Structure formats: structure tokens, C-alpha cells
Amino acid sequence: MTRMPRWADVALIPLLNLVIAFAISGLVILAIGENPWAALKIMVTGALGSSYGWGYTLYYTTSFIFTGLAVAIASHAGLFNIGGEGQATLGGLGVALICLSLPWPHWSLALLAASLGAAAFGAAWAAIPAWLQAKRGSHIVITTIMFNFIALSLLNYLLGNVMRPARSMDPASARFPEGATLPTLNDMAAGLGFVWGKNTPANISLFIALLCCLAVWALIWKTRLGFQIRAFGKSEPAAVYAGINPVRITMYAMLISGGLAGLMAVNNVMGEAERLVLNAVEGAGFIGIAVALMGRNHPFGVLLAALLFGFLYQGGGELALWTTIPRELITVIQALVILFTGALDNMVRAPVERLFARRGAR
Amino acid sequence: MxxxxxxxxxxxxxxxxxxxxxxxxxxxxxxxxxxxxxxxxxxxxxxxxxxxxxxxxxxxxxxxxxxxxxxxxxxxxxxxxxxxxxxxxxxxxxxxxxxxxxxxxxxxxxxxxxxxxxxxxxxxTEEQGSYLVGMLAAMASETGTVGFIGGMDIPLIRKFACGYVQGVKAVNPDATVIQNMTGTTPAAWNDPVKGSELAISQKSQGADVIYAAAGGTGLGVLQAAADQGILSIGVDSNQNHLFPGKVLTSMVKRVDxxxxxxxxxxxxxxxxxxxxDLASEGVGYALDENNEALITAEMKAAVDDATAKIASGEIAVHDYMADNTCPVE
Missing domain, CATH: 3.40.50.2300 (Response regulator)
Structure with missing residues (x-):
């Protein structure tokens, strides 16, 4: 059978999946007595129709790029890291500890230190399941998901008992010092002399996320380690036969993966909340799985998929805030997109492949 | 211009x-x-x-x-x-x-x-309302063991728990209070299945009155307690009507x-x-036709007496938030 052209694989199939997901979402909205066309319009204008909408869309996108890349790189090594949630939680802890430890003189220093801290804490949290997988053969899916719960319990304890300011009802850390405030895209636009996205949380960490996309691309396709990771992911026995150390690759892939997930905290903890709250990650670690799936584990694909999910989050948020469509339905729409782009991918892929095969044969 | x-x-x-x-x-x-x-x-x-x-x-x-x-x-x-x-x-x-x-x-x-x-x-002042229902729990308990099920282990819920335990101990200093939290994620506020499991587990440890301060999770606690033939205590809204005759009382917090x-x-x-607070009826315990058979005249007298004493300052209910500790366990 002739293979599909590449453009169909990377663009046509995700697009078809998306159209089906939106069509079914439209039916669901119709079924609860709302106008799907109006709903779509609110989502699009709310998320992409103004610099305000973009400011939120890009904020969510930034988080999803980090967690999407985290899942993607582990995937290349044949490892399914579903611990992004826990690793990002620990990353938040790293950011908070560093931001609160010093009266930072300038945000750039704080950003550098916090990024290193976030990556180190995230990587450390991924290291334990990675080591258990590499040395003991404990399945990484099981251990990483269990580590999510351990991370949340740890955070719950620390925020409730150790890091909470005295007499505060809120289980959250103190606010970070002024010097640790990251410039938002709004501040940066103001520096250039125009108004963009006032009061929105998108911040400089978006550029870190974009740099990470580039770095992951270079790592996977341009370095020896990347080649080893891919070889290991395709076939472990073949990789071992070629002299690749499986323990080393498992550890490296998971450390990088955990570090990327941890880096997400620079966006949400340092850039947005400016303090550590209990519910900081809010499922972005899991969204990362869908993002990586949809992006075909390619950094550019991850970027586009993250943008899509950023749009769904912000657009969905607008729907929930300003219409009578209940917020549970937004989750349904997001779930349908994940279902069609991830789990039911082959449903669309097989007929399209056949179509191309027939055309190729002709 | x-x-x-x-x-x-x-x-x-x-x-x-x-x-x-x-x-x-x-x-x-x-x-x-x-x-x-x-x-x-x-x-x-x-x-x-x-x-x-x-x-x-x-x-x-x-x-x-x-x-x-x-x-x-x-x-x-x-x-x-x-x-x-x-x-x-x-x-x-x-x-x-x-x-x-x-x-x-x-x-x-x-x-x-x-x-x-x-x-x-x-x-x-959740600690005052919780103190009153704690007294009622201790008086209604036959085993001398009562339970507390919270949503997440956050300061607010510790405030509820601390007031409750103080009320229990005020009536029966030897009473045992079993405390459990439902979870560590926000899902813990809406997990009635886990609430039921915790209630059944507390019953097997001897608890015969269980106070739930866990949002939607509490419905599972109330349900399990009713099924198991023990008593429960509702929270925030008056939940006595959910299982008439099975809910001892509710700690009402008049958010409405x-x-x-x-x-x-x-x-x-x-x-x-x-x-x-109690004086302004912001918190209190619920007494209506659904639980009047469960609250005896002497129980009511004891709680009303305590209410007056708390309002006058004669009984000081310790607020967990004051120093992040609870004098009783």
C-alpha cells in the first residue's frame, strides 16, 4: 500500500478529527437547547478576537507547550510519562522556594534561577519512577501516575503547615517579592509603545516555551542522544544490540521530560499567580498527553496542538462565563477533541489512507 | 475646548x-x-x-x-x-x-x-457551630467513639474539626474522635463514593455519629450512615431533610x-x-421536624446552655486559625 503524503498525515487527519469533534459538540449543544453557531462564535471571538482573548489563550498555550513537549520526548524513548501533573506541581514548589528565598533585585535573575529550580524539581520528581523503570522494571505508567498523587499530598502538607503565612485561611504560599514579577506580554508591548492584552497573564515564559520547542527539535533530530532516544523507543533489543545503554537512555529521557513539565511552573506560578496555590497545575499535565498525541510528538506539532487547546480553554472559559451553557459541557467539548484526535485517530486514518492508496494505484 | x-x-x-x-x-x-x-x-x-x-x-x-x-x-x-x-x-x-x-x-x-x-x-465562627454539634454527637453516641470526615486537609476544615473535637470532649472527655480527610485534590469536595467508604470504615472502628465537612462528599457520608444505621451530622446547609430521622443535626453556616x-x-x-457567629445566628445547629425525635430535651438544654455561655464568653471555643494548633485531638 502506498503511504499517505506527509501533508495528509500531519495536517489533513488532525483537521478532519477536529471537524468531527466540533460537529458532534455542536450536536450536543443543540441537544441542550443552545445555538451551536453562536457558541462557536463566542469561543472564537472570546479566545482569538481581541488581544485580551489572545493574552489568555497564549497563557494557557504556554503551559501546554511545556507539558506537551514533556510527554513527547518521553514518547520518543517509548516511555509514557503521565506524571506531568506531579512534575509540574513539584516544579511549582521549586519556583516558589526560589522566589521566596531572596529579595530578587531584577526579574531576569529571578527568572533564570526559578527556571533552573523548576526544571530541577520536575526532573527530580521524574527521576524516581525513571530509576524504578530502568533498574527494577516497575512500569512507568503506574509509577508516574502514583507520583502525581504523592506530589499533591506533599504540596497539600507543605502549603497547609509550612509555607502558609500565619493566620491566612488560604492554603497558599506568601506572595512573591516584587523583584520576581515577570514581565507580561502586555508590559512588553507597552515597552514597544502600544497597548496589547491589558490585564492578561501571558508572559515572557511563552518565549522560553518556544525556545524549548526548538531545543527539543534539535535534541531529537540533531544530536547523538536524540538518535539514541529514538532508537531505544523504536526497539529496545535493537538499541541494546547497537550498544545503547537502556538505563542511561531511560533516565535521560525522563529527566528531560520531567524538567520540561516542571518548567511549566514558570508560567503559571511565577508568571500568573505569583504565589504557590494548591490547585496550580489544574490538569495541564494531562492535557500535555493530548497535545503530544495530536502533535505527533513533533515540537512544531506540539506548538500547534497547544495553541488549539489554549483556544479551547480560553474559548470554553468565555462560554462558561458569559452564556448559560454549563461549564461541564466545555469539558465535554474538550474531551471530544481528545477522543477524536487521540483514541479514535485510526477511525479517520484508515479510510483516508485507503483513499490515497486507491488514488496512488490509479 | x-x-x-x-x-x-x-x-x-x-x-x-x-x-x-x-x-x-x-x-x-x-x-x-x-x-x-x-x-x-x-x-x-x-x-x-x-x-x-x-x-x-x-x-x-x-x-x-x-x-x-x-x-x-x-x-x-x-x-x-x-x-x-x-x-x-x-x-x-x-x-x-x-x-x-x-x-x-x-x-x-x-x-x-x-x-x-x-x-x-x-x-x-465555624468552630462555635462545630462545638455545639460536637456536644450533640457525644451525647447521642453510645459507643463513646464519634467520627469526622473532612474534604481536604486545609486550615478551614481543621477549624471545623477542632471545634467539633472540643465540643465532644466537653461532654465526654474520654471520647475517641476518628478523623479522616477525603483527598488531596479539589475532587475531594465532590466524591460521595469515597465519603461512603470512609463512613463505613469509621463505623467499623466503632464510630456511631459522623460529622461530614466535605461539600458534596458529605452526601455519601450521610447516605452510608443512614444505610449502616448510625447517625450523621450535615454541614453548611440544613441537611436534616435528606435522611429524616437519620441525620442527628446539621451545622448550619448561613452563607445564604x-x-x-x-x-x-x-x-x-x-x-x-x-x-x-452564634450570637448573630451566622452559625448554629439545625433543629426541625426531621430530627426532633433524635434530640432529647436534656441534649437541647445542654446545647442551649453552651450557646448562651459561648455568646457571653464564659466558654471560649479555641479557634484553630488563631495559632494553627488545636488543644485537643
Whole structure:
């Protein structure tokens, strides 16, 4: 059978999946007595129709790029890291500890230190399941998901008992010092002399996320380690036969993966909340799985998929805030997109492949 | 020209103030959602009561993510809603930064103190209400062991637990109180299945009265207790009617009243800290036709006596928040 052209694989199939997901979402909205066309319009204008909408869309996108890349790189090594949630939680802890430890003189220093801290804490949290997988053969899916719960319990304890300011009802850390405030895209636009996205949380960490996309691309396709990771992911026995150390690759892939997930905290903890709250990650670690799936584990694909999910989050948020469509339905729409782009991918892929095969044969 | 600008400016201000005076109030529910059968729903009921009585309309928002807190507050303030009421301590930090930007808008926050000139902070003395239901639990218990099931291990829930244990020990110093928390994620506030499991587990350890302070999870606790033939205690709203004769009482926290009052006050909302305690009937225990058979005359006398003594200061119920410790376990 002739293979599909590449453009169909990377663009046509995700697009078809998306159209089906939106069509079914439209039916669901119709079924609860709302106008799907109006709903779509609110989502699009709310998320992409103004610099305000973009400011939120890009904020969510930034988080999803980090967690999407985290899942993607582990995937290349044949490892399914579903611990992004826990690793990002620990990353938040790293950011908070560093931001609160010093009266930072300038945000750039704080950003550098916090990024290193976030990556180190995230990587450390991924290291334990990675080591258990590499040395003991404990399945990484099981251990990483269990580590999510351990991370949340740890955070719950620390925020409730150790890091909470005295007499505060809120289980959250103190606010970070002024010097640790990251410039938002709004501040940066103001520096250039125009108004963009006032009061929105998108911040400089978006550029870190974009740099990470580039770095992951270079790592996977341009370095020896990347080649080893891919070889290991395709076939472990073949990789071992070629002299690749499986323990080393498992550890490296998971450390990088955990570090990327941890880096997400620079966006949400340092850039947005400016303090550590209990519910900081809010499922972005899991969204990362869908993002990586949809992006075909390619950094550019991850970027586009993250943008899509950023749009769904912000657009969905607008729907929930300003219409009578209940917020549970937004989750349904997001779930349908994940279902069609991830789990039911082959449903669309097989007929399209056949179509191309027939055309190729002709 | 400058005179013209001045006039236009004045007209603009006038339009804004009249707009504010006629504005609808708004309420923002915390992430638990407005139909949690407990805290947020009580707030919703207060808003609804206001709408039914006055014929007015109000805006309501349910949030989906942490980043939306500021978004929702700013958008409502800019749309001219006044006053804006929000349920839950999690809004505190955000409100502290948003409130100064909208000096003409009044805000009310429940369960948290925010010191801004246009914010009314409503806090409840949950430890006093919990103390009373703790006394009732100890008096109703035959085994000398009672239970407490919280949602998440956060300061607010420890405040409930600490008051409860003090009440239990005041009646029976030898009583055992089993304490469990449901989980470590926000899902813990809406997990009735886990609530049932915890209630059954506590029963097997001898507990025969269980107090649930866990939002929607508490429904599972009440259900399991009714099925197992032991007693339960509801929270926030009066939940006695859910399982008549099986729910010993409910620790009511009149969130509905505070929302209702804030809406009635409208633009005249008085900033400052309002403490809703036993004396002002902000907290208390529920007694109605569903549980009157369970509360004997002497139980009622003992609790009413304690109520008077707490109000007069003769009994001081320790507040966990005062020093982050609880004198009794």
C-alpha cells in the first residue's frame, strides 16, 4: 500500500478529527437547547478576537507547550510519562522556594534561577519512577501516575503547615517579592509603545516555551542522544544490540521530560499567580498527553496542538462565563477533541489512507 | 475646548455613577460549582431568595480555572455589576489586587478577610457551630467513639474539626474522635463514593455519629450512615431533610444570609469585617421536624446552655486559625 503524503498525515487527519469533534459538540449543544453557531462564535471571538482573548489563550498555550513537549520526548524513548501533573506541581514548589528565598533585585535573575529550580524539581520528581523503570522494571505508567498523587499530598502538607503565612485561611504560599514579577506580554508591548492584552497573564515564559520547542527539535533530530532516544523507543533489543545503554537512555529521557513539565511552573506560578496555590497545575499535565498525541510528538506539532487547546480553554472559559451553557459541557467539548484526535485517530486514518492508496494505484 | 472636555468628562462620570446605582449585583462561585449541595449552593440560594423577593436580577459566574478569578472579577466590575460577591477564601489574594482598581465598585468576600476600603469581608465562627454539634454527637453516641470526615486537609476544615473535637470532649472527655480527610485534590469536595467508604470504615472502628465537612462528599457520608444505621451530622446547609430521622443535626453556616444581605445593601454595602457567629445566628445547629425525635430535651438544654455561655464568653471555643494548633485531638 502506498503511504499517505506527509501533508495528509500531519495536517489533513488532525483537521478532519477536529471537524468531527466540533460537529458532534455542536450536536450536543443543540441537544441542550443552545445555538451551536453562536457558541462557536463566542469561543472564537472570546479566545482569538481581541488581544485580551489572545493574552489568555497564549497563557494557557504556554503551559501546554511545556507539558506537551514533556510527554513527547518521553514518547520518543517509548516511555509514557503521565506524571506531568506531579512534575509540574513539584516544579511549582521549586519556583516558589526560589522566589521566596531572596529579595530578587531584577526579574531576569529571578527568572533564570526559578527556571533552573523548576526544571530541577520536575526532573527530580521524574527521576524516581525513571530509576524504578530502568533498574527494577516497575512500569512507568503506574509509577508516574502514583507520583502525581504523592506530589499533591506533599504540596497539600507543605502549603497547609509550612509555607502558609500565619493566620491566612488560604492554603497558599506568601506572595512573591516584587523583584520576581515577570514581565507580561502586555508590559512588553507597552515597552514597544502600544497597548496589547491589558490585564492578561501571558508572559515572557511563552518565549522560553518556544525556545524549548526548538531545543527539543534539535535534541531529537540533531544530536547523538536524540538518535539514541529514538532508537531505544523504536526497539529496545535493537538499541541494546547497537550498544545503547537502556538505563542511561531511560533516565535521560525522563529527566528531560520531567524538567520540561516542571518548567511549566514558570508560567503559571511565577508568571500568573505569583504565589504557590494548591490547585496550580489544574490538569495541564494531562492535557500535555493530548497535545503530544495530536502533535505527533513533533515540537512544531506540539506548538500547534497547544495553541488549539489554549483556544479551547480560553474559548470554553468565555462560554462558561458569559452564556448559560454549563461549564461541564466545555469539558465535554474538550474531551471530544481528545477522543477524536487521540483514541479514535485510526477511525479517520484508515479510510483516508485507503483513499490515497486507491488514488496512488490509479 | 478644554471646557468642552471638562463637560464631557463630567457627563461621563455622571453616566457611570447612575449606571452603578442601577447596576445588578453579581455572584461568583468558587471552583466547587454552584450545585455542590453545600457551601456554594447556600450562597446561590441566598442570591435566589433576593431575586424572588425583590424581583431583581443578578449575574452569576462559575469558574473553570484559577486564572479566571481575576478575569471574572475584572470583567464583572467593568460591566458595572455592583456589589460583587464571591464565595471562598481562594479569591482573597486576587481581590486584594483587583479591588483598588475599581474604587466605585463594592465587593463582598466570604470566608476571608481582605482589608480594602471597598471590600466587605464576611467570616464565620465555624468552630462555635462545630462545638455545639460536637456536644450533640457525644451525647447521642453510645459507643463513646464519634467520627469526622473532612474534604481536604486545609486550615478551614481543621477549624471545623477542632471545634467539633472540643465540643465532644466537653461532654465526654474520654471520647475517641476518628478523623479522616477525603483527598488531596479539589475532587475531594465532590466524591460521595469515597465519603461512603470512609463512613463505613469509621463505623467499623466503632464510630456511631459522623460529622461530614466535605461539600458534596458529605452526601455519601450521610447516605452510608443512614444505610449502616448510625447517625450523621450535615454541614453548611440544613441537611436534616435528606435522611429524616437519620441525620442527628446539621451545622448550619448561613452563607445564604450573608449573600442575601449583601445584595439587599446593594451599593450601600458597608465595607469592613463582619463576623457571623452564634450570637448573630451566622452559625448554629439545625433543629426541625426531621430530627426532633433524635434530640432529647436534656441534649437541647445542654446545647442551649453552651450557646448562651459561648455568646457571653464564659466558654471560649479555641479557634484553630488563631495559632494553627488545636488543644485537643
Amino acid at each position: 478644554s471646557l468642552m472636555t471638562h463637560f464631557l468628562g463630567a457627563a461621563g462620570v455622571l453616566a457611570l455613577t447612575t449606571g452603578a446605582a442601577l447596576a445588578d449585583p453579581a455572584i461568583i462561585f468558587d471552583l466547587g460549582g454552584k450545585f455542590d449541595k453545600s457551601f456554594n449552593e447556600a450562597a446561590f440560594n441566598g442570591a435566589k431568595r433576593w431575586a424572588d423577593e425583590t424581583g431583581g436580577s443578578f449575574k452569576e459566574l462559575e469558574m473553570q480555572s484559577e486564572a479566571q478569578r481575576e478575569q471574572a472579577l475584572r470583567r464583572l466590575a467593568e460591566a458595572g455589576s455592583n456589589p460583587i460577591v464571591m464565595t471562598g477564601f481562594a479569591f482573597g489574594d486576587v481581590l486584594n489586587t483587583v479591588a483598588p482598581d475599581y474604587p466605585d465598585t463594592k465587593f463582598a468576600i466570604i470566608d476571608m478577610v481582605v482589608e480594602q476600603p471597598n471590600v466587605k469581608s464576611v467570616v464565620f 444570609n450573608s449573600v442575601y444581605e449583601a445584595f439587599i445593601d446593594g451599593d450601600a454595602l458597608e465595607p469592613g469585617i463582619t463576623v457571623m
